[in-house]
Amino acid sequence: MGDARHCLRMLKTTGPILPPFNFNNAEIAAHSPEVTGRILLNSLCERLGWNSLRGRRLLDFGCGVRFARTIYNLEIDIAQYCGIDANAAAIAWLRENVRDPRFRFEYLDMRNAMYNPGGSDAGVADAMQALGLRDFDAACMFSVITHQPPQQSDVIFAMLRPCAPRLYFTAFIDDGVEDYADRDPSQPLLLATYSSGHIRRLLAKADWHVDNIFAPSLFQLTAFVCSAEPRRGIADMIASRWRGPR
Numbered sequence: 001m002g003d004a005r006h007c008l009r010m011l012k013t014t015g016p017i018l019p020p021f022n023f024n025n026a027e028i029a030a031h032s033p034e035v036t037g038r039i040l041l042n043s044l045c046e047r048l049g050w051n052s053l054r055g056r057r058l059l060d061f062g063c064g065v066r067f068a069r070t071i072y073n074l075e076i077d078i079a080q081y082c083g084i085d086a087n088a089a090a091i092a093w094l095r096e097n098v099r100d101p102r103f104r105f106e107y108l109d110m111r112n113a114m115y116n117p118g119g120s121d122a123g124v125a126d127a128m129q130a131l132g133l134r135d136f137d138a139a140c141m142f143s144v145i146t147h148q149p150p151q152q153s154d155v156i157f158a159m160l161r162p163c164a165p166r167l168y169f170t171a172f173i174d175d176g177v178e179d180y181a182d183r184d185p186s187q188p189l190l191l192a193t194y195s196s197g198h199i200r201r202l203l204a205k206a207d208w209h210v211d212n213i214f215a216p217s218l219f220q221l222t223a224f225v226c227s228a229e230p231r232r233g234i235a236d237m238i239a240s241r242w243r244g245p246r
């Protein structure tokens with residue numbers, strides 16, 4: 001039988017981590033990040049047709065800190081979680097404090113008028129390839145397209161296309177707007193709102209096929225589940241022109 005010191009050592013784990021950041025709005029942040037994180041990750045799995053994250057490789061663009069915290073603190077089984085964000089301090093903190101080979105964090109200095117106005121657009125289109133970010137089972141973006149103008153969403157959809165065969169993201173959708181509207185001019189990009197047709201056009205341009213669209217639900221806005229369309233080679237294009245419209 002061990003003594004008290006031995007028992008205390010047995011109780012030690014590497015966690016929990018408590019990142020000193022919050023990127024969620026007040027209503028969401030009123031709940032524990034692990035609670036909203038677990039509900040969203042369960043929803044993502046269900047909508048992608050996965051039983052769980054076990055054995056999965058997930059790329060989280062605009063990751064903030066919530067899913068890293070949820071997966072790590074709740075000891076959720078996953079093969080790899082890679083978070084990318086334009087917030088240098090959050091990424092540095094996660095790199096320093098999440099000591100687990102299943103996790104990877106990358107900083108991307110991409111310009112965003114709300115989150116990273118000093119960032120740049122130069123070279124971002126090739127950033128994922130430069131970082132070797134590929135062979136993921138899915139890429140996800142929670143509350144990220146919600147704060148992007150169409151030019152930036154366009155780049156992001158294209159960037160993620162070679163990284164994973166599936167894409168899950170949330171967006172402000174309102175078919176009353178013509179293509180796109182930044183709904184609160186006093187706070188640029190707080191409410192970047194798209195018509196569903198415009199989001200579909202941007203996705204199609206990047207060779208993403210929309211498999212399903214889910215109405216807003218607990219802790220998330222309208223959610224899109226997409227699959228990579230096979231890239232059309234020149235031979236396919238000639239063949240389809242030859243066949244004519246169907």
Ligand SMILES: C[S@@+](CC[C@H](N)C(=O)[O-])C[C@H]1O[C@@H](n2cnc3c(N)ncnc32)[C@H](O)[C@@H]1O
Nearest residue numbers: 023062063064066085086087110112115142143
């Ligand atoms: C509302 S927060 C959501 C964070 C996280 N996805 C979640 O659900 O908790 C938006 C996050 O996206 C990041 N972000 C916004 N635009 C970005 C961009 N162009 N590139 C990388 N990160 C971006 C922000 O820094 C911020 O962490």
